[in-house]
Amino acid sequence: MKQISLLDCTLRDGGYVNDWHFGEKAIYHITKKMVLAGVEYFEIGFVRECDYQPEYSLFDGNESVQSMIAPKNPATKYVGMIDMGRPVSLEKLGRRTAEGFDVFRVIFKKSKADAAYEYIEELIQLGYEVFAQAVGTDNYTDREFIDLIDRFNSLPIRAFYIVDSFGLIKKRDFLRLVQVADNNLREDIMLGYHSHNNMQQAMGNASSMAEMNLKRDLVIDACVFGMGRGAGNLNMELFAEYMNENFGKNYRIEPMLEIIDEYLNDIYRENFWGYSLPFYLSASNGCHPNYAIYFASKGTLTVKSFNEILKSIPKEDKALYSRERAEEIYKDYIENFVDDREVVAELERELAGREILLLGPGVSLVEEEKRIQSYIEETDPVIISLNFVPKNFRYQYVFSCHMRRYKNIQDEEGGKKIVTSNVRDAKNYQYMVNFASYAAQEPEIMENSGVVCLNLLMHLGVKRVCLAGLDGYDTSSRKNYINSGLEYDFPAEILKLRNQLIKEEIKRIQGKMDIVFLTKSVYEE
Secondary structure: OOOEEEEEOHHHHOHHHHOOOOOHHHHHHHHHHHHHHOOOEEEEEEEOOOOOOOOOOEEOOHHHHHHHHOOOOOOOEEEEEEEOOOOOOHHHHOOOOOOOOOEEEEEEOHHHHHHHHHHHHHHHHOOOEEEEEEOOHHHOOHHHHHHHHHHHOOOOOOEEEEEOOOOOOOHHHHHHHHHHHHHHOOOOOEEEEEOOOOOOOHHHHHHHHHOOOOOOOEEEEEEHHHOOOOOOOOEHHHHHHHHHHHHOOOOOOHHHHHHHHHHHHHHHHHOOOOOOHHHHHHHHOOOOHHHHHHHHHHOOOOHHHHHHHHHOOOHHHHOOOOHHHHHHHHHHHHHHOOOOHHHHHHHHHHHOOOOEEEEOOEOHHHHOHHHHHHHHHHHOOEEEEEOOOOOOOOOOEEEEOOHHHHHOOOOOOOOEEEEEOOOOOOOOOOEEEOHHHHOOOOHHHOOOHHHHHHHHHHHOOOOEEEEEOOOOOOOOOOOOEOOHHHOOOOOHHHHHHHHHHHHHHHHHHHOOOEEEEOOOOOOOO
16 A cells, blocks of 8 residues: 545635635635644645735735745645636746745646646646646546546656546446556556545545555545535545544644634535535536536425426536526526426326336337237226327327427327427327426437336336337338338437437336337337
8 A cells, every 4th residue: 555645625625615715814724724734735726817815715826825835834735726727827837936836736628638738748847746637537438538547647747636526426436437547547646536525425435445455646635624616525524534543644633623613614604515405416417516506596496396407408518517508498497397296196096007008100000910909908008109199099198298299199089198398389188297307318319209208107106018119210211100200310320329228218217117018129128
């Protein structure tokens, strides 16, 4: 086992809570107390282009930080963070001096990796130690992650980090990332871990990493009192005590507790951080925690709707929060939201204890009609058709979540019609349910009627569903519908992707509800 070091980032990451406005006295004394506590690395704040004000833990270079850290403790490395989204000019930083920063941590998104490499290379030439930190490490494929490591192996960086930007990396996935990094990172580079705690994984992940007995040095970030954006970060006082008890460290806990008592408690009472349902939901949906903060501030969303609106955020927007985009998403959601509690309760009563036969419009309905009719005579199921009115089968309901498809059937007489709230301007229906509650999770198949209807039936407590006519997309003939108005025209690769995604969704639902295929289908195992 090699050296495990701690890095305190209370004044930097904690600054998201109070806009870095700790006050000059607090910044100075927190710095001194963390030095007394014995942490190896102390991060005093962001370094960026700004008009330096002593009341804030934001610095514009070495000159502005010197008075806050003087006299420097030789056993402590003083750290500043640079975000490649708004880097400080290298000319302004100048060469490393004995009175200024020792280390810079450089954080960068995927799109900034090239710029970060060049910037870090120049920082090292100026004499600084550098920690390279890929934001949202879990968003990299293994191949991308290894390629990134291989690239930074060519630089004399001091540390390379796994960064859990949204606090959603669970232990199994985290340990896999650690193993991938450890197996590919140059042996003299420290491996770091920066956590967020939205799903309460920080302590478990950090302790597991420490206990892996790796042959390289490690550096683990934490904040006093867990102070940080959203649900906060790994608690420094707790993890330092764990290190004392399990790894023979001698961190002093009292100065950390004094920081909580003298400086952080007042901030906490005004600006809460820590575990909460909105932050849990933002993490479980892979969203920037600021979405949770924004939507929670509305005070209008139930837990169900809160989860739905987060799910509805497009993949490309989830990690890139902006207030303007959040406002658009909220407005669009509210305009399409319907309170379907009464409708759901009525459907529950109507379907209670019944087996369901779901009819898709595939040609297998004709090819295997006798088998289906035999099943109907024996079982007497409730029959729900999807986006079409069947001619050869009696049915009780038609389900549609697709406006163009619904227009073809809305004037048909017969069974009751169930539509989803995204089918705007729908007419002649008996039931409308909230689309976001039952939509498929993958955007490519979000409006697939089979998946949406199965999700609704699962929510209604239906125990068993039989499927007929859900043949799947035919990538060759594209004429596998019994109704010519339902044919499609997509590239073969898109059809293959949709087939695979729908198959995975049905498999997921099968874990919670018994699903039986009566006719041939590409979705059947």
